[in-house]
Amino acid sequence: MLKNVLDNKEDYQPSLSIDCVIFGFQDNQLKVLLIKTKHSHEWALPGGFVPVDEDIDDAAVSVLYGRTGLKGIFLRQFATFGAVKRNSIDFSNRVLNFYGIPLEEGKWYTNRFVTVGYYALVDFLQAVPQPEGKNEIVEWIDHNAVPDLILDHKEILDKALETLRMELNLMPVGYNLLPEKFTIPQLQKLYETILGRKLDRRNFLRKITAIGILIKLDEKKSNVAHKAPNLYSFDKEKYEEVVKNGLTQGW
Amino acid sequence: MLKNVLDNKEDYQPSLSIDCVIFGFQDNQLKVLLIKTKHSHEWALPGGFVPVDEDIDDAAVSVLYGRTGLKGIFLRQFATFGAVKRNSIDFSNRVLNFYGIPLEEGKWYTNRFVTVGYYALVDFLQAVPQPEGKNEIVEWIDHNAVPDLILDHKEILDKALETLRMELNLMPVGYNLLPEKFTIPQLQKLYETILGRKLDRRNFLRKITAIGILIKLDEKKSNVAHKAPNLYSFDKEKYEEVVKNGLTQGW
Numbered sequence: 427m428l429k430n431v432l433d434n435k436e437d438y439q440p441s442l443s444i445d446c447v448i449f450g451f452q453d454n455q456l457k458v459l460l461i462k463t464k465h466s467h468e469w470a471l472p473g474g475f476v477p478v479d480e481d482i483d484d485a486a487v488s489v490l491y492g493r494t495g496l497k498g499i500f501l502r503q504f505a506t507f508g509a510v511k512r513n514s515i516d517f518s519n520r521v522l523n524f525y526g527i528p529l530e531e532g533k534w535y536t537n538r539f540v541t542v543g544y545y546a547l548v549d550f551l552q553a554v555p556q557p558e559g560k561n562e563i564v565e566w567i568d569h570n571a572v573p574d575l576i577l578d579h580k581e582i583l584d585k586a587l588e589t590l591r592m593e594l595n596l597m598p599v600g601y602n603l604l605p606e607k608f609t610i611p612q613l614q615k616l617y618e619t620i621l622g623r624k625l626d627r628r629n630f631l632r633k634i635t636a637i638g639i640l641i642k643l644d645e646k647k648s649n650v651a652h653k654a655p656n657l658y659s660f661d662k663e664k665y666e667e668v669v670k671n672g673l674t675q676g677w
Numbered sequence: 678m679l680k681n682v683l684d685n686k687e688d689y690q691p692s693l694s695i696d697c698v699i700f701g702f703q704d705n706q707l708k709v710l711l712i713k714t715k716h717s718h719e720w721a722l723p724g725g726f727v728p729v730d731e732d733i734d735d736a737a738v739s740v741l742y743g744r745t746g747l748k749g750i751f752l753r754q755f756a757t758f759g760a761v762k763r764n765s766i767d768f769s770n771r772v773l774n775f776y777g778i779p780l781e782e783g784k785w786y787t788n789r790f791v792t793v794g795y796y797a798l799v800d801f802l803q804a805v806p807q808p809e810g811k812n813e814i815v816e817w818i819d820h821n822a823v824p825d826l827i828l829d830h831k832e833i834l835d836k837a838l839e840t841l842r843m844e845l846n847l848m849p850v851g852y853n854l855l856p857e858k859f860t861i862p863q864l865q866k867l868y869e870t871i872l873g874r875k876l877d878r879r880n881f882l883r884k885i886t887a888i889g890i891l892i893k894l895d896e897k898k899s900n901v902a903h904k905a906p907n908l909y910s911f912d913k914e915k916y917e918e919v920v921k922n923g924l925t926q927g928w
Contacts, residue, residue, distance in 0.1 A: 439791065441692065506754060510732050540693055540791075592923065594712065597720075625928055
């Protein structure tokens with residue numbers, strides 16, 4: 427991808443990139459999709475560049491599709507990063523080194539790249555991580571155990587997580603992150619994992635029920651020794667409605 | 678400003694601009710600071726370009742200072758706009774025309790400019806609108822009576838207002854927008870104006886008091902015929918704390 431841009435730079439929006447923070451939920455962990463090459467010990471967020479004939483939001487959709495094989499996913503622009511430090515030899519050398527591209531090719535690349543950050547919530551089991559070529563690996567990594575990231579990608583990841591936490595107050599979260607049928611304790615665990623703290627069981631039950639997006643199924647969770655908890659699913663229509671109109675009636 | 682960029686384009690981040698939606702509150706109206714030149718019937722949001730040696734957030738601070746004479750103001754990045762339609766002859770012609778610059782000078786300018794949107798909440802009485810040169814006028818205009826705006830500036834303004842409305846659920850608003858001493862009805866009117874709907878008096882009083890940011894002063898509003906309402910001010914320290922930590926305890 428970078429090589430392609432270096433060779434055909436007139437086809438891309440100058441000095442602009444996109445970075446995607448792709449979240450999935452598995453084994454009670456909030457995981458992030460990260461990329462590594464054999465050339466560098468650092469990891470990176472999946473990202474890309476913006477073709478001159480493509481909206482930036484569509485370019486983000488392409489990055490997400492390219493890395494996970496998924497379309498129609500919850501994907502939201504959350505911030506644009508344009509500190510002066512992004513304009514440095516060190517920054518561009520680390521990017522070129524990451525991809526194993528000889529440094530002299532990258533002269534124009536020492537300009538600052540402003541990057542637009544998007545975050546996505548995807549179904550861990552549906553997503554198929556896609557490396558670009560054989561020198562890359564793509565992996566889901568627990569957000570609490572993220573290794574060294576290239577450039578300011580840690581800052582971008584932290585901001586995405588902060589936005590997601592804040593948006594828990596504005597919209598429901600869970601669709602795409604949980605299996606189709608789930609228990610209230612599973613849903614609570616998802617919220618606890620995102621927020622990074624324990625929640626009171628009864629308070630959570632009361633608040634999540636009050637939103638009116640849950641359907642209680644006539645099934646219980648199997649493979650459970652004692653009292654089997656009820657299974658639920660999301661009422662997709664009401665869920666979408668609340669995402670659109672906002673969670674809090676507010677003022 | 679545009680002329681300066683046309684003449685010294687290597688000093689600026691390529692194909693990137695900034696637009697600021699500056700809100701003020703006066704006469705029970707939420708007002709927006711807009712710019713007009715003698716060359717065009719359309720109005721524009723105040724904006725600018727990003728010097729290569731300046732963070733984008735600092736460039737936004739400069740735009741705000743340049744247009745209002747104010748510093749240390751609540752200013753927040755809310756979205757980045759990069760639709761393909763921003764890459765068009767029509768778009769660039771309208772920009773050049775707005776500033777009365779001959780079209781042939783603007784060839785490089787027909788590339789798409791991605792623009793980063795910021796919104797600011799400023800004290801109407803402190804702000805001194807600053808035109809750039811004698812061909813420009815800068816005016817506060819009621820957000821309900823905004824005239825034709827250039828390019829996609831209406832879309833940017835609408836998104837800023839939508840963000841401000843949403844953020845009323847996450848943080849208190851009022852500091853910088855109201856005079857230092859104000860009544861609860863004045864504060865309620867501000868909220869109603871931003872939200873575009875009436876609020877229940879008792880509910881509002883209960884909710885706004887519960888936040889714990891108001892100081893009841895030992896003064897009443899003067900020049901009021903009947904029962905004079907109490908005056909309040911914000912507890913600045915607590916206000917900042919709530920802005921930082923978020924309004925809703927949420928989950």
